[in-house]
Amino acid sequence: MRAYMMKRVLHLIPTLVGASLVIFFIFALAPGDFIDSDINLTPERALELKALYGFDKPLLERYFIWLGNALRGDFGYSLQYQQPVMKVLGEYIWNSFLIAGASLIMTWVIALLAGVISAVKMYTWYDSLVTFGVFALMSFPSFFLGLLMVKFFAVDLGWLPIGGMLNTGSEATGWAYAWEVLNHMLLPATVMTLLSVGSLTRHFRTNMIDVIKQDFVRTARAKGLKERVVVFKHALRNALLPAITLLGLELPGLFSGAIITEKVFTWPGVGYIHMEAITNRDYTLLMGFTMFLAIITVLGNLLADWLYATADPRIRMK
Helix, strand or coil: CHHHHHHHHHHHHHHHHHHHHHHHHHHHCCCCCCCCCCCCCCHHHHHHHHHHCCCCCCHHHHHHHHHHHHHCCCCCEECCCCEEHHHHHHHHHHHHHHHHHHHHHHHHHHHHHHHHHHHHCCCCHHHHHHHHHHHHHHCCCHHHHHHHHHHHHHHHCCCCCCCCCCCCCCCCCHHHHHHHHHHHHHHHHHHHHHHHHHHHHHHHHHHHHHHHCCHHHHHHHHCCCCHHHHHHHHHHHHHHHHHHCCHHHHHHHHHHHHHHHHHHCCCCCHHHHHHHHHHHCCHHHHHHHHHHHHHHHHHHHHHHHHHHHHHCCCCCCC
């Protein structure tokens, strides 16, 4: 097991190098940049700034400079925010982690319970209701669902704030600060959960249907075990194995899916500044954020491999 994990870690190196190559050249070859979008700059001043930030160098040389700096934790300088990229991401990344983590937990808990019960009560009214609900949620665009919930819960009912992370002019600290953040994150976290719970619920339902038809489940029932023990102790553990592989895609998917959601709710996270960076052609910041998603993706896949082997002791990694 340890040798396998070390091998997987070593495989991450060429994967990340290849991802950095693709990411850099996609943004480097994009027409224009932050300097070109500033109409107040004279041509001479624009050329001076490009020389200052190294935009006048050949692409291959720029890539190796960027890669060397990235290996030291320096992803460049954001011209839009006039700060290093890592500092900008550090200011906003934890806000995104907050709603992404809450959404991930709620999604897996709801999908697990709904999918398992739907499989056990297959073809009943409950199964039909869950199937209809998850397909309905999967059909909603994120911006439409977000605006719909803002209008209903924030504008019409006034139960929750419209957007942002804190009340305007708030100076709350301690528990009052935590309560304000919780109220503001409830709507965006709920929207992200509703958008992602559908496919995962169907996945759990399909896996459970396959497992509960197997011989070891029938044997457990024949031994007189309670149905709850048969379902949640014996069947569920085997049904979780295919779902674990989805975890590697769930982590980056939460951040990429939060881009529109954070924009709708003006939540100050990396998704929100990502949209601002696209508008202002701040390609250095975009490269840093996209590379962050690539790192999260490979780490998520590594975590999924480890969890898969941990959940099923029959697996022997070599």
